[in-house]
Every structure is written in structure tokens, then in C-alpha cells.
Amino acid sequence: MDSDGNRGDGHLDARGTHAHPVPRPAGPPAIPSTPPRPARAPGVPPLPDGADFLAWLRTPRPEALPGVWRFGHRPRPAEEPERIPGRQLLSGALIAFLIGWLIWSLLWNGYLGGWWLLPLYAMIPDSWVQPHSIGAVVVVYAYYALTAAVIMVAVGRLGRWGEIWRRYGPPAWRPQSAPAVRPPAPEEDPAAWPALRAAGAAEAADRLAADARTGMMRDVDHARIARAWQGVRNGRHSLATFTGAVMDAGAAACPHPSGTRDLPARQARHDLLTHQVRLGTTADDVRNPYVYRGTGLALGPDLLGTSLLAVGPAGSGKTGGLVRPLTEALCLQALAGRAAVVVVGAAGAGIGPAEAYDVVVRIGHPDSVYDLDLYGGTTDPDEAAAVLAEALAGDLADPHPGSDSRRSTTVLAQLLGPYRAVHGRFPGVPELRQLLDGAPGPLAELRRGLEAAGHASLLRELDARERQLGHPGDVAGVLADRVALLDRPAFAAFFDTSGQSRPFSLKALDHPVRVRIDLPERGHADASRILARLVLAQFTASVAVREDRSLFACLVLDDASGVVTPEAVRSIQRLRSSGAGAVLTLRTLDDAPRPLRGPLLGAVGCRMALAGLTPWDGQDFAEVWGKEWTEARDVTDRQIIAETPAGKAVHMLRRVITGKAPTARAVTVRQVERERWSASELAHAMPAGHAVLSLTSVSGEHAPPLLVDLRG
Known part of the structure; x- marks a missing residue:
């Protein structure tokens, strides 16, 4: 039997998703069988007794x-208990001891009379009240000891001796250890x-x-x-x-299709019972709620299901402190049959070894085993056109009103439908570029094929496309220029639709698959942004039609620059209802169009601002986190003027001793509304290696912005 979401033949997708090196390019290979199951987790020796x-x-x-x-976890009180300053605590304990000593001395020496001995005389028989009676001596001294104990307990509670013992005594000397x-x-x-x-x-x-x-x-x-x-x-x-x-x-039993039972090497702390990965420790800071201070900070599918946006400059810890632990956790969840993960980043970004993934797509690298399906595995021309239009022209919607995604989708659908009807497949990158450029030869050949097959409706689509060629409002030229970025020698063996490669399709997200896609950012930055938008569009389209939404699907974009488009923001909002989520990182919010920054921060449920943020980025976070009512204390010192000669002498003596004039302090407490985190605090008051993180779960629970130490 296989785990939930796996297939009994060991395959994740009919097109193959196992990364076994083969020469490239190659014809359709036979899918290899599942390797033998290891007796225990790879690289993890068994303990003698578990x-x-x-x-x-x-x-x-x-x-x-x-x-x-x-x-x-040990829950803490909802509110911080009142902590008495050490000097006040010790002085109060000393005063209480002196009071107790005074009371005992007065009783012992008889200054308060003998009334306190009346209970003793009422309890002992008359025969014991004789001189030199041993019983009387024992009872009297026992009564004295009981009275002293009562006085000690009373003054101990009054002077908070127990608090002193816990704060300064042996309990504070021993290191805190977890209970057995x-x-x-x-x-x-x-x-x-x-x-x-x-x-x-x-x-x-x-x-x-x-x-x-x-x-x-x-x-x-x-x-x-x-x-x-x-x-x-x-x-x-x-x-x-x-x-x-x-x-x-x-x-x-119930193995993952890869036969793998663990990752090669873990670098973060995971708890697969609660599906959490620990990112750091919530700082013991007054700006954090008391119930969170000093606790571990962890994320899981219940929070990632609302999507997460992290913003911070290079070196602030986005990849090492956030992306890498999250991808490791999601890969472990995939091995457990609970998640499917797609990680997208630049080649060499450090998002995990290839051995931790089932599929590694290295676009532009000649040794890549897998190709990327340009059309997301769909056979519907309209769906393929919508996804491809978002990738090619989604970022052009605002600067160029004539190049919006709807018109781009229409243009692509007018070509993809006829081409598939004639050839039984979608066009490759060179063919698509020629069709968008309006080359007479390919269009004429396509027309002859449609006429021979009798596709009258598709002929009308092609006629409409030819009529629009060359018009000022035609977006085909813009699309052709974008496709040209993928029609480069480095990508000649990629995006093949003829069946001569092994394209990976995001339709495989119905299975607990682990996928890493390396983008060729070096020398092909524009093409990388197109491919990142393509993966995001395919991901959101694929998870929306899954049957089993209990399998959490997550897309991790290590650098989402150029990916934020109006359609992308709308798609991220819909992921929560599809049992999916996205993790996006940006160096600055300037990488997103200004009109989309607010909607983007509103679309995600978890927002992270890392150390080194710019003040204008901090302003956007401060606005989305809003304000809260807090207690403000205004302290005013007023100099005391003595009117009598004795008072003036006392004030002069205080000034000689303390060096300050006698003052009277007035404290005014009022409720004011202030920003939870101001732009200045986010930009200048956040220590290195820290981040401010707000959380929202899929069930609607919220956590306020928390200062977190990502190194703890």
C-alpha cells in the first residue's frame, strides 16, 4: 500500500518525476522502477532501543x-506578572524581618503582658503547672516555637521571602532543564x-x-x-x-514513491507531529506580548496556507533563515505524504541539495534531466493561452494599457487553438515566435492544415488574427519580443513540445512531489522573470483543480522580483481555499509596482520585515500593521519650595547629600493610539539577524507583529 496521494507503481506522474541522470537530449525514456526501500532512514543509524x-x-x-x-512548550500567563525591583524587594524583606524580631522580643520579654499565654494555660492540665515540671517545660517551649513559627510565616509572606528565594536562592543557580x-x-x-x-x-x-x-x-x-x-x-x-x-x-510501510525515508542532512529543527519548523526565538522585548516572549517561533501549513511575504535586503537572512528551513520542512512533509512543494530560485542560491528533491529542473543547463512544460500540462488552448499570457505580459498591464493580459490571452488563443488542431500539440518557442511575428509561411501552412481538416471555427480565429496584424493596438509584437527572450541558444533544448524531452508539469501537484526549478538569472535576468511568472501562473491554475486538497501544496519563490502582477495578487488570495500557499521574498517593495504594494501586503496573511529595511518600505509595513491602544505615562518633576526655616535647612542638607534639589513627581497615565511598529523603528531599531513577523492562520487566528531572533 502507498501513502495517501502516491501511486502503487512508484511513479508521481505519467510523464515521470524521478531525477535519474540520462543523456540529454533523449527520446521518451522508460520510467525507472522504484529503488529498493531502505531498512531505515538514509544516513541515520538506528538507536539500540529507540x-x-x-x-x-x-x-x-x-x-x-x-x-x-x-x-x-510551557504556556505563560496572558499578562506579565508584576515584578518588584530587587532593591525594593530586599529592603521590604529586611523591614519585615525587623518587625517580626521586634514583635518576638516584646512577647519574649513580657512587654505585651501574658495574654498570649492564655491559650497555653487553657490546653494543659493543672498538674503540669508545677515548678520544675518536665511536661510543663516541654509544652511551654513547644508553644514558644509554634508562636515564633507563626510570626516567621506571617512576616515571610509580608516580606516576600519566597520570591527572594526563587530569584536569588539555589533554584536560580541551577540551569533550567526540561522535565523528564x-x-x-x-x-x-x-x-x-x-x-x-x-x-x-x-x-x-x-x-x-x-x-x-x-x-x-x-x-x-x-x-x-x-x-x-x-x-x-x-x-x-x-x-x-x-x-x-x-x-x-x-x-x-506506505513508502514515498522515491523510496526515501529522510533527507540527506537536516539543518533546522522540525516537529512532524505538529507539522512545524522552528525559525528562531521571539525576543524578550516589551514590544512583544508577554505570552510570546522567549518562546520558539515556528511555521507550518496552517500559517503558510495564508501565504507569506518576506522583505529584506541581501544578507538579511531571507534564504538562510527563512527559505531554506521552510523548503526543508516541506520536503519532509512531502516524504510523509502530506505536502507537495515547488521551490524556484537562481542556480546556486542554496535552496537545498539536489538529493533532497524528486525533480530538479535546471533551465539553461545542458545536463538537466527534466524540461519545463511551457503550457503547464494542459490540453485546453484557452487555459494554456491564459497562463502563457500572464507569464509574457502580466507585468506590462499597468505601464501599457494596450498590452493587458486579456488581450494577450485572446491573441495567444487565436494561434494555439489552430496549431494544436493541426499538429496535435502546442507550438514550441521558435514556432510560437514566428506565429506571433506574423510570418507568412507558418500562417499559410497553418491555414492549409485547418482547411484540410475542415475546422471552420478555427479558421475564423486565424482570420481574425491576420486582420489584427500590424494594427497599432495589436499586442502580438510585444508577445513576440518576450518569446524571443526564451528563443536563445542556451534554451534550445528546453520547452520542447515534440516529445523528445522529459517536460515536468505542475499537474503532478496531485502527488507529494518535491520539485526544484533553477532559473538562469546569470545573463538571462529577463527570461528568468518570465519563467518565474510562468511557474506562479501554472501553480495557481493547477492547485485550483486538484481533487485532494488535504495535500498541502506550496510554492516558494526565493526572489519574487518581477513576479508581482495584478493577476498574481488575485491568484495568491485564492490559494487559501485551494489548500495551498506561496512564500515570496523581495529585497525591497520597490521590486513591486507601487499600485500593487498595498494589495500584495493585504493578499498574504503572514508578513515579515527583516533587518536592514528601508524607511519607505517600513512605512508600508507600518500602515498594514495598523495602530493599537497603549498606555502612556507622563512624568513631571516639580521643585519643592520650603517656607519654614527648618524646611529650608532640610532641603539644603538634601541638596548637599544628593546634589539635586528636592522635587515632587507627578505621574499622568493616559490611553493613546500608536503604530505597532513605526517606519523608523523597522528601519533603525531592529537588531541584525532579527525580523518583525505577523501571522494569520487559515482558521483566522492572528498574531501581532513579533520581534523574532532568527539566529536563536
Whole structure:
């Protein structure tokens, strides 16, 4: 049995999605079979008794606010408790001790009379009230000790001795250690798989529990089998098939089509039970809510489902502190059958090794195994035209009103439909460029083919295209110029539609596939921006028609410069309802057209401003984060004027001792509305290696802008 979303023959897509080196170019190759399943996670030796895995599995993960790292989390109070200054605390404790000592001295010496001994006389028999009675001596001194203890407890509570002990005593000397994880009851132990036992699969539960104890199971195995069990509960798989697979393979059951059970090397902290990856630590700063201070900051599909935009200059940590951990987490989720991920970045950007992906498309590189399908795997000319028009002319909509996407879509549809009807496929880049240029030969050949096949309606489309050629409002010339950027010698072996290559299609996002697309930014910056827009358009079109939306799909754009278009902003808004999300990074908001900056910040649910932000970028973030009511304290010092000779003498003495004139302090407290983070604070008050991050979950929960240390 395969995990949810996988195919039994080990393939992710009918066109092939396994990265096995083959010479390029090549004809349609035979899809290789799934490699043998490893007995354990690659590169991870088994533990003798699985103690670390069981400790990880049994660690508590309480419910928490959005963005809180739940693994071993200890909830904090909603409001910060009042913390007394140390000097005031110690002086109060000393005064309380002196008061207690004074009361005891007065009682002991009899200055307060003997009334406090009346309870003692009422409790002891008369025979004990004799001189030199041992019983009387013992009882009296016990009564004295009890009275002293009562006084000590009273003054201790009054002087907060317990707080002093916790703050300065031995408890503060010992390092904080996590509490030991005790084995829970069998019916609550996740390592015993109680859900399987309750459903009658006790043998499968015993097999999985044994693999966990012997160190043959890892977190990816547990998450993958749990995903497969979810498919059983949903009726997608039968219980007998699931049980047989587990009894046959144990922790290696329900494999990912690649047969891989872990990534080559992890660089971030992951918790696959909560689907989170830890990015850093929320700073202990007064601008952060007390409940968040000092907690781990983590992201998961519940937050990425609202999409994320990160803005920061080069070197601020966008790739190393955000993109790389997120892609690693999504790849692990894909191995567990819970996610599909597409990562787009420049070649050499450091977005993970090739071994961590199922498909690596290296556009412009002669050794690339896979090609990129220019039309997204669709057979509908109108859909192909809409996606391609967004890639070619989506960024021209505002500067050139005549080159909007709708007119570009119409022009492309007038050519793609007839071409496919005649040739059974869409045109390649050179053919498409010739058709858009209006070359007489290709258009005449296309007309003859349509006439021979009797496609009258498509002939009318071609007639309309020929009539518009050369008109001032025709956008075909603009599209041809953009296609020319892809019709270069470096891309000669790419974007082939004749069946002589292995094009990857984003239609494969129905499966838990891991994809990396390397863009040729060096020397082909304009072409890279077109391809980035193409991938985004294909991604949003593909996830909208998926059948299984429980498989989270995520697109990660390491550099979204030139990708922000009106249609892209609208598409990002629709991803949440499709069980998908996007992660976009920008060096500055100036990389997006000015009219689209506000809509872009409003379209994403998670917004991150990294250290080094410019003030004008900070102003956009400050506006979208809004204002909040806060308490402002105005302190006024007024000099005290003495009127009597004695008062003047005292004031003179205070001035000699302190060097300052006696003053009276007046404090005014009022509620004011202030920006959560001002543009100046974002640009100048954020430490290096930090970021301010606001979060929104797919269920609508919000987290205010938080100052986060990405190095923690």
C-alpha cells in the first residue's frame, strides 16, 4: 500500500518525476522502477532501543497561539506578572524581618503582658503547672516555637521571602532543564498506536511499536504511516491493505514513491507531529506580548496556507533563515505524504541539495534531466493561452494599457487553438515566435492544415488574427519580443513540445512531489522573470483543480522580483481555499509596482520585515500593521519650595547629600493610539539577524507583529 496521494507503481506522474541522470537530449525514456526501500532512514543509524525517538514522540505539545513552537512548550500567563525591583524587594524583606524580631522580643520579654499565654494555660492540665515540671517545660517551649513559627510565616509572606528565594536562592543557580518525559498509559501512548488497536489492527500496532522500541522508526516514518492511516479512516484505503503493508514492511510501510525515508542532512529543527519548523526565538522585548516572549517561533501549513511575504535586503537572512528551513520542512512533509512543494530560485542560491528533491529542473543547463512544460500540462488552448499570457505580459498591464493580459490571452488563443488542431500539440518557442511575428509561411501552412481538416471555427480565429496584424493596438509584437527572450541558444533544448524531452508539469501537484526549478538569472535576468511568472501562473491554475486538497501544496519563490502582477495578487488570495500557499521574498517593495504594494501586503496573511529595511518600505509595513491602544505615562518633576526655616535647612542638607534639589513627581497615565511598529523603528531599531513577523492562520487566528531572533 502507498501513502495517501502516491501511486502503487512508484511513479508521481505519467510523464515521470524521478531525477535519474540520462543523456540529454533523449527520446521518451522508460520510467525507472522504484529503488529498493531502505531498512531505515538514509544516513541515520538506528538507536539500540529507540529511546530518543520515544522521548520525542511522548513530549507534550500543548495547544498554543499561532506561531508558537509547541514541542515541549510551557504556556505563560496572558499578562506579565508584576515584578518588584530587587532593591525594593530586599529592603521590604529586611523591614519585615525587623518587625517580626521586634514583635518576638516584646512577647519574649513580657512587654505585651501574658495574654498570649492564655491559650497555653487553657490546653494543659493543672498538674503540669508545677515548678520544675518536665511536661510543663516541654509544652511551654513547644508553644514558644509554634508562636515564633507563626510570626516567621506571617512576616515571610509580608516580606516576600519566597520570591527572594526563587530569584536569588539555589533554584536560580541551577540551569533550567526540561522535565523528564514519563511513559504515558498504554491507551494514551502514541508509540503504542492506540487508534489502530481501537480499530482492530492490533497486530499492525504491535509491529510499529516494536520498530519504535528497536530504533527502526523515525519521525518521517511515523508521520507517513499516520497519513496513510488517515486515508484508511477516510475510506480511501482498506484496513486489510493497510494492515498487510505494515505487517510486511513495518516502519518502512506506505513508502514515498522515491523510496526515501529522510533527507540527506537536516539543518533546522522540525516537529512532524505538529507539522512545524522552528525559525528562531521571539525576543524578550516589551514590544512583544508577554505570552510570546522567549518562546520558539515556528511555521507550518496552517500559517503558510495564508501565504507569506518576506522583505529584506541581501544578507538579511531571507534564504538562510527563512527559505531554506521552510523548503526543508516541506520536503519532509512531502516524504510523509502530506505536502507537495515547488521551490524556484537562481542556480546556486542554496535552496537545498539536489538529493533532497524528486525533480530538479535546471533551465539553461545542458545536463538537466527534466524540461519545463511551457503550457503547464494542459490540453485546453484557452487555459494554456491564459497562463502563457500572464507569464509574457502580466507585468506590462499597468505601464501599457494596450498590452493587458486579456488581450494577450485572446491573441495567444487565436494561434494555439489552430496549431494544436493541426499538429496535435502546442507550438514550441521558435514556432510560437514566428506565429506571433506574423510570418507568412507558418500562417499559410497553418491555414492549409485547418482547411484540410475542415475546422471552420478555427479558421475564423486565424482570420481574425491576420486582420489584427500590424494594427497599432495589436499586442502580438510585444508577445513576440518576450518569446524571443526564451528563443536563445542556451534554451534550445528546453520547452520542447515534440516529445523528445522529459517536460515536468505542475499537474503532478496531485502527488507529494518535491520539485526544484533553477532559473538562469546569470545573463538571462529577463527570461528568468518570465519563467518565474510562468511557474506562479501554472501553480495557481493547477492547485485550483486538484481533487485532494488535504495535500498541502506550496510554492516558494526565493526572489519574487518581477513576479508581482495584478493577476498574481488575485491568484495568491485564492490559494487559501485551494489548500495551498506561496512564500515570496523581495529585497525591497520597490521590486513591486507601487499600485500593487498595498494589495500584495493585504493578499498574504503572514508578513515579515527583516533587518536592514528601508524607511519607505517600513512605512508600508507600518500602515498594514495598523495602530493599537497603549498606555502612556507622563512624568513631571516639580521643585519643592520650603517656607519654614527648618524646611529650608532640610532641603539644603538634601541638596548637599544628593546634589539635586528636592522635587515632587507627578505621574499622568493616559490611553493613546500608536503604530505597532513605526517606519523608523523597522528601519533603525531592529537588531541584525532579527525580523518583525505577523501571522494569520487559515482558521483566522492572528498574531501581532513579533520581534523574532532568527539566529536563536
